Amino acid sequence: MPPLTRARIVAAAIELIEREGADAISMRRIAADLGVGVMSLYNHVPSKAALLDAVAEGVLSQIAFTDDPAAEWTERVRIQARAFRQIAHHYPRSTMLVVSRQLRSPAGLPPVERALATLREAGFGGAEAVQILRTFIAYIVGSLLREVGVAPSFAPPQRADVHPAAADPTLFPQVAELAPLLEEVDHEKAFEFGLDMMIKAIEVRLAGTCAARGAERGGARG
């Protein structure tokens, strides 16, 4: 049995969260999983809150960014946004921690640095780049929250949500008519739709008005 260490504790916490949900986490369960006394954890971690911060940082730092400086800047933005979203697939339960608590660690700096560099190389000014980055982060975080919110804790098969189809067609005609679309949730498609929309937005922002773009091709993506 290797010696107890901060990294092992964080790893056990992540595994426990992914296995049983974020609500089921407790210092005693983690200690039991490690075959160790409860208070031994406190030799490596000052508190439970600090441990959760470490979990969030650990997850965030595992984002695999593969940047291709030769690619079109719109494609680079797309890739970075998708990379961020990947954590929702690898660590769906832990993602809630990442988005819930604001990071107070330097683990978030490399993605920020890369995003800002990409935007500035695309031609945006510093202030604009910061604002655009914030907008993208808000969108991505909001998307992740919706995705992981579908299965927040143990995910019982209670698909018995409030069905839009049950909405009164006279009170909510739009909701009633579009009920099939509202019930269908293809996270992949929804995310890509929003991403396209936002990239299109900053494209026109960069190019100025619509007329100035002339006959440029309109980014048709299959």
Add this chain to the structure above:
Amino acid sequence: MPPLTRARIVAAAIELIEREGADAISMRRIAADLGVGVMSLYNHVPSKAALLDAVAEGVLSQIAFTDDPAAEWTERVRIQARAFRQIAHHYPRSTMLVVSRQLRSPAGLPPVERALATLREAGFGGAEAVQILRTFIAYIVGSLLREVGVAPSFAPPQRADVHPAAADPTLFPQVAELAPLLEEVDHEKAFEFGLDMMIKAIEVRLAGTCAARGAERGGARG
């Protein structure tokens, strides 16, 4: 003393959350605030989770939507988005609950209905309207999360975040250069910036690719 009722319990919970933070909430504290035994609450609320759901629903239902059908549709979208964001000002601590748990109540239907109606009147198809609405919700929720995340619980004056200014300029040149902008957080301005960006995006989307509008359904996305 009026009789104990579900509405009074929810109101006390909201007040307690706003006063002492979402972490400090407990059935015993709520009961004490109401001058009532703990278990009496369970005559009106099945569980703590259900109570928190009711709190989220209560906050959400208090959004003041003022729609002006005569206004330009872009302005109507703006107003609805701002109305949603208002809850972050009235109930900053409770907002985390609203965005954290997915609503399983019909309280969220009126805003959805209104938004869909606005988008369709603007000329969008049903599928497009749903996707656009989802994208906006993701952005708004992400923005709120960042705003309320600044003061998640009791908000001790620990402004000692990881200062971007402390970033190594050789490792993180962009972060170091833009540190003043990254540290400044004007939520109002940031939100309006992103909102502008997204409305611009759907404007160009509505106008087609700056040329011929397909006038056909489909939206060109598989």
Add this chain to the structure above:
DNA sequence: GTTGACGTACGTACAGTGTACGTGTCACTC
């Protein structure tokens, strides 16, 4: 070798949590 300091694993203990269960007290219907 002895002594001390020190880091680490551990057990106990305490205050606090959500809530299952039983008990008491009303108002109201037979």
Add this chain to the structure above:
DNA sequence: GAGTGACACGTACACTGTACGTACGTCAAC
């Protein structure tokens, strides 16, 4: 009266985070 439900309440249990004291290493100085 008896019976019925709704409701406020107290007790009890399993569980939480963690402060505190204890025990057992290893290493330095003597």
